[in-house]
Structures are given as structure tokens and as C-alpha cells.
Amino acid sequence: MNSDALPFVSVIVPVFNDQAGIDKCLEALTTQSYAQNRYEIIVVDNNSEPPIYLKSKANFHVQLVRCGTAGSYAARNKGIADSSGEILAFTDADCVPNSEWIKKGVTTLLDGGSNCVVGGEVLFAAPKSKRATELYQFVVGFLQKENINERQFTATANLFTYRSQFDKTGLFDTNLLSGGDHEWCQRATEHGAMIKFCEEAVVVTSPRTELSAAIRQARRIAGGRVLLRGSAQDLIPADSLAPIRKPLSAAAWILKQQQLSLPDRLRVLIVASLIKFAYLLEILRLKLGGKPERR
Numbered sequence: 001m002n003s004d005a006l007p008f009v010s011v012i013v014p015v016f017n018d019q020a021g022i023d024k025c026l027e028a029l030t031t032q033s034y035a036q037n038r039y040e041i042i043v044v045d046n047n048s049e050p051p052i053y054l055k056s057k058a059n060f061h062v063q064l065v066r067c068g069t070a071g072s073y074a075a076r077n078k079g080i081a082d083s084s085g086e087i088l089a090f091t092d093a094d095c096v097p098n099s100e101w102i103k104k105g106v107t108t109l110l111d112g113g114s115n116c117v118v119g120g121e122v123l124f125a126a127p128k129s130k131r132a133t134e135l136y137q138f139v140v141g142f143l144q145k146e147n148i149n150e151r152q153f154t155a156t157a158n159l160f161t162y163r164s165q166f167d168k169t170g171l172f173d174t175n176l177l178s179g180g181d182h183e184w185c186q187r188a189t190e191h192g193a194m195i196k197f198c199e200e201a202v203v204v205t206s207p208r209t210e211l212s213a214a215i216r217q218a219r220r221i222a223g224g225r226v227l228l229r230g231s232a233q234d235l236i237p238a239d240s241l242a243p244i245r246k247p248l249s250a251a252a253w254i255l256k257q258q259q260l261s262l263p264d265r266l267r268v269l270i271v272a273s274l275i276k277f278a279y280l281l282e283i284l285r286l287k288l289g290g291k292p293e294r295r
Contacts, residue, residue: 003037004038007086007106008039009034009038009039009086009087009089009106011039011040011042011102012079012080012089013043013044013092013093014075014079014092014093015043015044015075015093016045016046017048017049021093026041028096029041032097032099032100033102033103039085040063041061041063043062043064044079045066046074047070051066070177071174072156073156073172073174073177073180076090076172077172083163085163087163088160088166089160090157090158090160091156091158091203094206097203101202104120106160108196108198109161109196114164115193116161117159117161119155120158120159120202120203121197122142122155122202124205124207125206130264131210133207133208133211133271136207136214139257139260139268142155142157142205145197149197153181153182154197156181157205161188161193165191170187176224176227177223177292178220178221178223179221179225182228211271214271214275218276222283223282225283226292250272254268
């Protein structure tokens with residue numbers, strides 16, 4: 001296809017206090033196989049301290065904008081407002097897209113029709129150490145395919161859709177600090193959208209190495225789910241907010257992972273139990289009147 005006939009794509013990347021991450025992400029985004037004159041990149045700095053800066057100029061348009069409202073969904077909405085693409089593609093600052101990411105995502109979207117939303121694969125990079133938290137995240141995985149196929153939502157770490165879909169569905173809910181991708185996808189399906197999985201449009205992210213970081217992530221997810229249950233209970237079925245694997249089945253699943261030694265499986269199980277305990281404690285805190293925190 002003539003490159004001028006390709007749809008113009010706006011890639012939107014929110015970032016908060018992650019200069020190293022956005023540098024790696026931009027390096028991958030500026031070397032895509034998609035025609036460089038048919039996409040732009042909009043980096044949205046969500047009040048980072050120190051502020052994010054662009055290290056170098058690409059051969060095409062890379063725009064840095066600021067969003068003063070806390071939260072990645074507010075930052076994504078700012079990116080949408082400042083974008084010009086017919087197609088909007090979302091990823092995160094801690095993700096590294098493969099060279100075919102835009103091409104494969106756009107192809108799947110075009111094949112799916114005007115009501116399509118595409119979620120690409122999100123993979124954890126191979127662990128660089130034997131830390132139990134890193135092994136836990138790598139083995140459990142991101143579960144993007146399962147969430148798309150079983151629950152019809154894709155994470156904004158890897159999402160493609162038409163601008164017209166936002167015209168029909170509305171923007172992301174800025175009251176949510178987590179789970180806004182789930183809530184938006186549910187609204188989109190209410191407007192006739194179909195969420196499709198694209199295995200070839202891959203982004204890679206690094207697993208967390210510290211237990212404290214994984215617990216902060218679990219608490220943030222818990223906060224998002226509590227808010228979703230309260231604000232979108234008529235829209236989102238309760239079972240779609242529950243973890244895909246129940247505690248006992250998750251424990252059994254971990255113990256069956258033969259790629260890990262038995263001692264490593266036991267260490268991963270301990271980490272999984274501590275993270276689950278922190279998740280449940282956060283839900284209890286919020287139900288007792290606590291407020292979700294930005295993490």
C-alpha cells in the first residue's frame with residue numbers, strides 16, 4: 001500500500017517520574033516499520049518531578065505536552081485532545097513496543113471494521129535475577145489475552161482504536177487511578193465495539209523486582225476495582241472484576257510451573273500470598289472509608 005494511503009496514527013504515551021522508561025519507549029517508537037510520515041508520538045508528562053524532557057529529536061513529529069491533573073487516564077485524555085490521528089494507539093512509558101507494533105495493530109484494527117478495538121500482547125521481559133518478585137510477575141504474566149477473550153477489555157499498555165470510538169464512547173474516566181481501561185472498554189462494548197486480540201503487536205515491560213513495588217501495584221489495582229464496583233456496578237459485571245485465578249487454583253498453578261525449581265516455586269508462592277494479602281487489606285481499608293492513593 002502507498003504510504004500516503006495509510007491511516008494517520010497518533011501514539012499516546014503518559015509518563016510519570018520515569019525518564020529512563022520513556023527514553024527506551026521512544027527509541028522503539030521512532031524505529032517502527034510503519035511509514036514515519038503516517039504517525040506522530042505524543043508524550044504526556046503527568047506532573048513528573050523533575051519534569052520529563054525529550055533527549056533527541058526524531059525524523060518526524062514527537063510532541064511533549066504537560067498534564068497537571070493527576071492520573072494516567074487524565075494524561076491520556078490530554079494526549080487525545082492534542083492528537084490529530086484517525087487512529088489512536090496507547091502504550092505506557094515502561095513498555096518497549098516491537099518494531100512491527102504499529103503496523104500489526106493498525107492492520108488488525110482495519111480488518112476488524114469501524115467498531116473494532118484492538119489489544120496487543122503485553123509480555124514481561126525475561127528476569128535478570130532470581131528474585132522471587134521478579135519470577136512471580138514473569139511466570140504469572142500480564143494476562144492480556146485472557147482479559148480480552150474472556151472479559152472483553154484490553155489494558156491501555158497496548159490499545160488501538162479509532163478516534164471515532166472515543167466520539168461514541170467518551171473519554172477515559174479521570175476519577176479512576178486504576179481500572180479506567182476496563183471501565184472504558186465496557187462502555188465501548190455497550191456502544192457496539194468488539195475487542196480483538198493481536199498477538200503480533202507486542203510491547204515488552206520489565207517485571208518488578210522489589211516486593212514493595214509489587215505490593216504498591218496490587219494496592220493500586222485494588223483501589224481501582226473498589227471504585228469501579230461503586231461507580232460502574234450497572235455497567236461492569238462483578239465477576240469481571242475478580243482475579244482470573246482464584247487463590248487456591250492460583251497456588252496450585254504456581255506449584256505446577258516446571259520451568260522453576262521447587263525452591264523457586266515455593267518462593268514465588270510466598271510472594272503471591274503476600275501480594276494477595278496486601279490486596280485484600282487495601283480493599284478492606286477502602287471499604288472502611290479510606291481514599292485511594294496515587295502510586
